[in-house]
Amino acid sequence: MTPSLEGAPNDSQYGARPKFWFAVYQLLWHLLLPFAFIRLAWRARHSAQYLSHLPERLAFGYKKPIKQGAIWIHAVSVGETRAAQPLIDVYLERGESILLTHMTLNGRRTGASLFGKAIASGQIRQVYLPYDLCWAVAKFIRIFKPKFGLFMETEAWPTVVFDCAEKGLPLFLVNARLSERSARRVNRFGKAGRALFQAFAGILAQTEFDAQRYRSLGVRQVEIVGNLKFDVPLDPNLVVQGQSWKHEIHQGGRLMVCAASTRDGEEEVILKAWRDLLLSNTFKVSPVLCLVPRHPERFSEVANQIHDMGFRFQRRSEWNVSPQYGADIQVILGDSMGEMPMYYSAADLVVMGGSLLPFGGQNLIEACAAGCPVLLGEHTYNFQQAAIDAIQIGAAKRISGELLLTEPIALMEALKELLSHPEELERMATAAKIYTSAHQGATQKILAALEHQNFTLN
Template sequence: MIASQQPTGEKTSALVQRPFFLFLLYQLGWHLLLPLVGLRLWWRGRKDRGYWQHLPERLGFTGLSSRFHHAIWIHAVSVGETRAAEPLILAYLARGEKILLTCMTPNGRRTGQALYASAIATGQLRQCYLPYDICWAVEHFIKQVQPKFGLFIETEAWPTYVFRCAEMGLPLFLINARLSDRSARRIKYFGRAGEELFQAFTGILAQTELDAERYRALGVKNCAVFGNLKFDVLMKPELLELGAGWQANLRTSGRLVVCAASTRIGEEQLILTAWQQVLKTARIQPQPLLFIVPRHPERFDEVAKTILASGFRLRRRSEATERSILFDQTDVFLGDSMGEMAAYYRAADLVVMGGSLLSFGGQNLIEACAVDCPVIVGEHTFNFQQATLDAINIGAAVRITPAQLSSTLVELLLSTEQRLAMAFAAKNYANLHQGATKKILHAIDEQLRRKPINSAAT
């Protein structure tokens, strides 16, 4: 259970006060930088036209009619958070609730479109960009939308939204919340102002005890541990079937697959260099296949050039229109598609988790474990610290340095027994940590039942 720090429906109490001077500087900074923000949108739109679309929404003009008032407002910044929110969103949709899903990136919006297409078609769910954290844009957005309550996913804590919701008595929860040690130290640079920001949430529902301890160290009292929604995300059967078909194709020739998943800039070259060493090991026959699936789609072409420059025979997913792909005469398969990660995991025998070889903080290893896939992680996993430690402790994952990557790959590719043991541990790990969705739903229901929900229009 989470304990409310501030009675819902009351104006700002002494416990929830905006740090006036810093907040004024923050707003001034936003207004001064707004032309640069527009320029950045234009620049990013050169590679992804999605940044040029729905621009009024980013300033608070959603176009929502009054029929969509009192929807549950869920903010998921991009792809990972949108997928993490899926079990909770589906649960609320099953209750008949209206959902307003906001995001910040075109890829996040596309992911929402794919995941919730049927609810969008029936008008039960709407998507829009979250307006910039400028006072007038936030004010217009909240009064236009008049949400029932708000749920921010994982790390989102925009000061204007958080403080304004507290002032209006609009319940705003930070759910599936995580806070790395690095982020906690940065927040403390702002002193009392940083602490007051998180204290203004109606409740913080943390993923792990480590996360909760960091929030409590900021003076947050309305915080408890509810687990990670990502363990409850169900893989799409059609994607698992697709991956199983690829795996069956590869099994006819006896080839094993290593999937480098959600790789970030600079990591592909490290992986390709290690792969060259792996292929020189004559004992691995037939030659294994490497999947590389970059984290950001705008880098697909860049990564393809890197693969070719390294001397590998390349095949791209975008060039294969058929479901059954022939992988012969291919050294590296580039996963330049969106929303098919489950298929890549299903086809793989091993996963190298991107974002962890260099200091990006790591990516989510839960989906790989859910399909019995052993995971290799690097030294940088602060974004998923507890989840990674749990996976390592149970035997589902191993941690390496970049220098150890090639030797670890060779060892695991040669040892069927070790791979199978890790695969069993991975499935066990994924199953053990399920159930966060029901706990979060119950906690929010209880919190809202104790306090009346005021309309944001008041």
């Protein structure tokens, strides 16, 4: 069933395009467009693929025949693409065609990895979403003529949203989340900011927190459906590899901590805490740290940090297939993409990146799904409800963020406490699996809401 726009924002006082501010927005986009391409060229230093499919950024260069009437799913980068997997899998099983768009190279790479067969068969068409220019967006919609659109999590490009509303193309924000900080930013723009979210045909929010924030912006079509990330399956091959690695680590009498999806500045905090932990001589056999930066372009930078702090370390990229490192190795640099299920399945404890410094936190759900306990910093607003629930059920613990900014004593003490009590780690691991299992089901709720337009009207 195709969602309709009955009672949608463009049929009411809500979601009207703010003409003055929109004109200013378009002017800024045209002025900044050269810098967008310069930025891509700069990033191409790390990978020439940043310059691949460049015309698509302006809705040109589509070489393959265009199949119209597909379901359009926009997943800006890696996390959103992975989150969309359960939804995309259902649509593929139903024989639907998918137009899958991204904004980042890593998002496109992830989509190609997850849906390679469907892309090869033509059931999925993968392209970049064009920059948010009126003429580029209009051309994109005219060429592809999607059946309806699903934007993942936080993506709300004004030109796309208003154009879809005015053209009668149903566009939904799914797995939607909105932090308090983001809601305040939207409100600073007054009616113009609120109109953007009011112009969606509907918003399917992760939690009551998110739903209330959207409603505070005047959005009427809001429903709480849960978080799709709980439905994302872990790659079984990577899980098996990780479990095998964990068995080898334990045979050597060691434990492993995975610092996952770390952001700029957090590696220094973690490495200082790890140095202090090893110097404390708490363990008969020293544990090993697996440090996995979120962005691949920072792998070399982080490797230099590890080296400069005097750790004996090895890169994941130096292995052939299975782990190959000596017993004297203190740190492993996880310089690989798409292998987080392996790292989580091998670890006894995860320190969740993005939460130690004010980045909002990364996805703790995947770690819990692998049965791995989680240590969180103070900054988890991107996963507010998920963090609260994980802590309440005992799958995660929170450490003080204030001390982390000066001396990482709190992190070091938390690591020492948990690694010294394997029975507590085992209890947390069991709680982690219960936690993820209990929160599954968002995929079916989203499908039901889209098919029946069962939104809560306020």
